[in-house]
Amino acid sequence: MTDQAYNFAYLDEQTKRMIRRAILKGVAVPGYQVPFASREMPMPYGWGTGGVQVSAACLTPDDTLKVIDQGADDTTNAVSIRKFFEKTAEVAVTEKTSEASVIQTRHRIPEEPLTEDQILVYQVPIPEPLRFLEPSEVETRKMHSLEEYGLMYVKLYEDISRHGEIATAYAYPVKVEDRYVMDPSPIPKFDNPKMESAALQLFGAGREQRIYAVPPYTKVVSLDFEDHPFDPSKAPHPCALCGAEDSYLDEVITDDRGGRMFVCSDTDFCAGRRAAGFTGEMTNTRPAPVDTEAMA
Amino acid sequence: MQTAVLDGGLVDPARDAAFAFRAALDALSRPGTIRQIDGAEAPAPCSPAAATMIVTLCDPTTPLYVAPSHDNEALREWITFQTGAPFAAAIDAVFAIGTWDALAPLGAYAGGTPAYPDRSATLIVEVPVLEAKGAVLAGPGIETKAQLNLPEVDAFQANRAQFPLGLDFFFTYGNRVAGLPRSTRVTEG
Numbered sequence: 374m375t376d377q378a379y380n381f382a383y384l385d386e387q388t389k390r391m392i393r394r395a396i397l398k399g400v401a402v403p404g405y406q407v408p409f410a411s412r413e414m415p416m417p418y419g420w421g422t423g424g425v426q427v428s429a430a431c432l433t434p435d436d437t438l439k440v441i442d443q444g445a446d447d448t449t450n451a452v453s454i455r456k457f458f459e460k461t462a463e464v465a466v467t468e469k470t471s472e473a474s475v476i477q478t479r480h481r482i483p484e485e486p487l488t489e490d491q492i493l494v495y496q497v498p499i500p501e502p503l504r505f506l507e508p509s510e511v512e513t514r515k516m517h518s519l520e521e522y523g524l525m526y527v528k529l530y531e532d533i534s535r536h537g538e539i540a541t542a543y544a545y546p547v548k549v550e551d552r553y554v555m556d557p558s559p560i561p562k563f564d565n566p567k568m569e570s571a572a573l574q575l576f577g578a579g580r581e582q583r584i585y586a587v588p589p590y591t592k593v594v595s596l597d598f599e600d601h602p603f604d605p606s607k608a609p610h611p612c613a614l615c616g617a618e619d620s621y622l623d624e625v626i627t628d629d630r631g632g633r634m635f636v637c638s639d640t641d642f643c644a645g646r647r648a649a650g651f652t653g654e655m656t657n658t659r660p661a662p663v664d665t666e667a668m669a
Numbered sequence: 670m671q672t673a674v675l676d677g678g679l680v681d682p683a684r685d686a687a688f689a690f691r692a693a694l695d696a697l698s699r700p701g702t703i704r705q706i707d708g709a710e711a712p713a714p715c716s717p718a719a720a721t722m723i724v725t726l727c728d729p730t731t732p733l734y735v736a737p738s739h740d741n742e743a744l745r746e747w748i749t750f751q752t753g754a755p756f757a758a759a760i761d762a763v764f765a766i767g768t769w770d771a772l773a774p775l776g777a778y779a780g781g782t783p784a785y786p787d788r789s790a791t792l793i794v795e796v797p798v799l800e801a802k803g804a805v806l807a808g809p810g811i812e813t814k815a816q817l818n819l820p821e822v823d824a825f826q827a828n829r830a831q832f833p834l835g836l837d838f839f840f841t842y843g844n845r846v847a848g849l850p851r852s853t854r855v856t857e858g
Contacts, residue, residue: 386683386686394763395787401837431691550852
């Protein structure tokens with residue numbers, strides 16, 4: 374039931390039209406950051422105001438919404454955004470990737486391949502991939518218009534000369550449709566190959582007031598060098614709970630004596646595998662009892 | 670003022686516009702697919718699809734060019750009452766509505782600037798028939814290839830050659846819409 378004190382999907386119609394026009398231009402020019410008049414939302418900047426505004430402009434009452442934060446459906450940010458749209462946009466909600474028609478995400482792409490009937494909305498903190506290399510918006514805008522991305526390659530090269538490899542592990546820059554260099558938001562580089570997807574991907578940066586898009590089946594190439602090819606690496610472990618070898622893992626510290634476990638960051642993927650009978654080395658185990666004598 | 674201008678708007682503006690936008694978004698992000706879009710009824714010769722596009726996307730901040738094919742008093746009054754969009758010459762327009770012949774030439778519209786390619790016009794083209802055959806489309810939004818009966822091919826190839834500048838198109842017929850962003854590569858079918 375909608376809270377009638379608010380318009381459908383919270384935002385007023387004039388605002389939604391403005392956001393919708395920006396989304397359409399973003400789709401027409403993949404990877405280009407379209408400026409939009411971002412509104413204040415009932416949550417602080419940095420908590421997904423951009424993604425929420427894009428979702429609000431896209432949702433219909435027929436949609437089923439899933440919200441994830443670092444892959445998890447049950448974190449504070451994900452739960453509160455899901456409740457927000459349940460209340461204001463009459464949408465059904467789910468934690469299952471396959472059942473969702475719109476998925477708002479912070480910093481992950483679900484493990485399960487997305488379909489043509491889905492829209493993935495990213496929350497983006499800093500949309501400009503060149504910002505930490507060139508602080509001036511005037512200059513970065515000029516660099517994008519001239520397709521002058523040499524500075525980004527210098528940065529990746531300096532990574533190699535300093536660390537022996539490209540040390541950028543998240544927000545790894547991509548080139549979209551052979552034209553714009555784009556920040557994929559702080560997803561792990563493990564997720565970069567998934568950006569060539571059947572689903573429409575929309576990106577919203579609330580504080581920075583930018584919207585951009587990657588249409589389905591758009592060419593998305595992670596920047597690299599011939600002799601240092603892109604490597605979508607992950608922690609070299611299977612999931613401790615479901616045994617998955619091919620999913621992105623979170624490292625969880627389990628005690629203060631060096632104990633740790635690696636578990637799927639995508640909670641729905643991991644739960645689905647466990648329900649199907651897959652097990653990992655720590656399935657059905659309990660944390661070791663705290664050694665009170667050692668603590669004393 | 671005739672009462673016709675008061676009729677034909679969206680019955681449930683927030684929800685109807687949400688469905689209409691999703692149809693338009695789907696059409697533009699998957700060039701060649703044809704989606705149903707309706708809810709608004711404008712005076713002739715404007716189709717329900719074009720009328721719905723206008724009330725969903727236009728407002729007082731978006732200058733609209735009405736091409737000669739659609740330029741009549743009743744439609745202008747309807748657009749003014751329903752959206753408040755100011756009427757403008759082609760070069761100043763954010764949106765344009767008309768038949769393909771009436772909208773030509775495409776050089777009359779703003780195609781954006783290198784710094785701001787989004788500052789370009791979106792053309793709502795009323796077509797006599799809309800079907801998934803004819804010109805072959807490829808590019809973002811298309812897995813292998815798609816087809817759409819475009820009014821011609823050369824104009825869209827010239828538009829693609831300007832990428833990332835250029836115009837974006839919606840084709841409307843009855844209650845159906847198809848999209849063609851500037852990123853699509855068009856060849857003869």
